[in-house]
Amino acid sequence: MVQVFRYAGFGKETTFGTPVTPTFYIAPQSITMGPPKNAETVVPSGMGRMPRKKKPGYYVPSGGITYQPDVVSLGYLLNWTISGGYQFTSGSPNTHEIYATNNNDPTFFTLVTGKDVIEQQFNSTVINNFKLSVSDSLASCGIDMFAQMDVPSTIKTENDIASTLVSGSVFGFQDSTCTFNDADKSACMKSFDISITNNINAATGRTIGSRFPRRWKSNGLDISWNATVVYEDTDMFELYWGSQDGADVNGSSMVNFKPKFTIGDDYVEFNLPNNGLTSVDTPSSGSDEIVQTISGIAYLENDVALADASTVDTSILVTVKNTNGTMA
Numbered sequence: 001m002v003q004v005f006r007y008a009g010f011g012k013e014t015t016f017g018t019p020v021t022p023t024f025y026i027a028p029q030s031i032t033m034g035p036p037k038n039a040e041t042v043v044p045s046g047m048g049r050m051p052r053k054k055k056p057g058y059y060v061p062s063g064g065i066t067y068q069p070d071v072v073s074l075g076y077l078l079n080w081t082i083s084g085g086y087q088f089t090s091g092s093p094n095t096h097e098i099y100a101t102n103n104n105d106p107t108f109f110t111l112v113t114g115k116d117v118i119e120q121q122f123n124s125t126v127i128n129n130f131k132l133s134v135s136d137s138l139a140s141c142g143i144d145m146f147a148q149m150d151v152p153s154t155i156k157t158e159n160d161i162a163s164t165l166v167s168g169s170v171f172g173f174q175d176s177t178c179t180f181n182d183a184d185k186s187a188c189m190k191s192f193d194i195s196i197t198n199n200i201n202a203a204t205g206r207t208i209g210s211r212f213p214r215r216w217k218s219n220g221l222d223i224s225w226n227a228t229v230v231y232e233d234t235d236m237f238e239l240y241w242g243s244q245d246g247a248d249v250n251g252s253s254m255v256n257f258k259p260k261f262t263i264g265d266d267y268v269e270f271n272l273p274n275n276g277l278t279s280v281d282t283p284s285s286g287s288d289e290i291v292q293t294i295s296g297i298a299y300l301e302n303d304v305a306l307a308d309a310s311t312v313d314t315s316i317l318v319t320v321k322n323t324n325g326t327m328a
Contacts, residue, residue, distance in 0.1 A: 002116050006031060007161060008065050009112040010076065016215060017148055019110040019123045025161045026073050029140070031113050033063035033122060035150055059211050060202045061122055061147040065113070068170040069132065069141040071266040075320040075327045077143060078268075080107040081130040081196050082316065083218065088326045089307050093265050096320040096327050099304070099312050104218045106198060111147065119155045122147035126216045128200045133193035135228075139171040139261065146202050148213050171261040171268075178227065179258040181239065185229060190291060192227040192259050194270060196316070223272065223298035223316055225257055231282060231290035240280040240294075252277045257296060271317040274301035 008031065009022030036059060043053040067073075075096055079086055084101035088094065111122040122145075129144040177186040198218040205213025229236070234244075239255055242248030254276060260269040275296040282292045303311040307319075320327070 004116060005114060005155070005158065006116065007112075007114040007156070007165075008067070009110075009161065009164070010073075011110045012080070013108050013110055013124060016108060016124050017212075019121060019151075022110060022112055023164060024073060024076065025165045026067050027165070028065050028067045028113075030066045031063070031115060033061065033065060033111065033113055033145060033147070034120070035059075035061050056211055058203075058206050059149065060205070060213060061150045062145065062202070064142055064144040066140060066142040068138045070166055070168040070170050071261070071263065071268055071320065071322045072168055072324055073166045074132075074141065074171075074261075074268050075322065075324065077127065077130065077141070078196075078318050078320070079327055080109060081127045081143070081198070082221075082318070083107045083198075084314070085312060086328050087306055087308070088328065093321045093323050094325065095307050096322070096324075097306050098318040098320070099306075099314040100221055100223075100316050101312075101314065106200065106216050106218045108148075108216060111145065112153070114155045117155060119153040121151045121153050122149070123151070124148035124213070124216070126198075126200060128198050130196040131193060133191070134171065134173050134176050134261075135191035136173055139173070139176070146200060146205075146213075146216065148205070168266075169263050171263070175261050175263055177260050177262070179256070179260075180227070181253075181255040185227075188230040188232060190228045190230065192225065194225045194259065194272075195223070197222040197224075221315070224278075224295065225272065225275075225298075226293060226295045227257075228291050228293050231292050236277075236280045236292055236294050237282075240277045254299070255296070257298075266322045267320075269319045271304070271319070272296075272298045272315065273304055273317070274299045274315065 009025040011020040011022040041057045042051045087097040106126040108124040111125040125147040204217040239253045257272040279295045298315040
């Protein structure tokens, strides 16, 4: 009889194409990671109307995972998504600082997914897109990935992964706050989301002599966000216009955006220090409450301060406080 049991495990690799044992597991909400579609090519033929031969083509597993994030797994996934600078400071709790650089070699890891009757192992997996969102319930995190290849294995039991299953509290709306343009907007903000995209092209891994990718390369780093806020004043319009008198010739004002999740002494804080607004939507319907949706993208900022007073040039700095050792 089939038992419902689904999991995802992660372990950072050091050599491309060489899988490792996962170091932590999560309980996913959904899994779409799987083998590619249309991975074989029909050989053209003029000898009739029907195909006669096929040839295996480039093989890149892809898909995603969504789950309810916690302070441990979120730190690892953000570090592997951003794949830039990382600084660890020992303390109570420990501090992990993750920031973007111009490094275009994404961190690759072994991913295993268990789905009831089979475990699939995905070698040299990379995160192409990361999205974190929260509104009126639990926070949700989704990652979209590419992998070098997939290999079947025997599904594990709950006892097999119990010691490395992340067990901390998941984040909810009540654990979140947000500073916007140097002001705490938590009392009027109803939701927010952040997306980080590496723009990895699966074709970058293709070379002659192998059906499977040999490497991954990131392209431009795109970081965007959305937030919904109660419509109480004209502040958002003025920031978007760049003045109190309508659209300014110099464009919109640059703002900072700093959402944060906190449980006890542990937290994950995003610092997007330099953002341009891309839209301010203020729809109305009858006499219902008006809620604005503001959207922005992150730009490079010089001299962003780290915990040790050193500075970096970056578009994003994530600070994670937890009891974990290094998450590099």
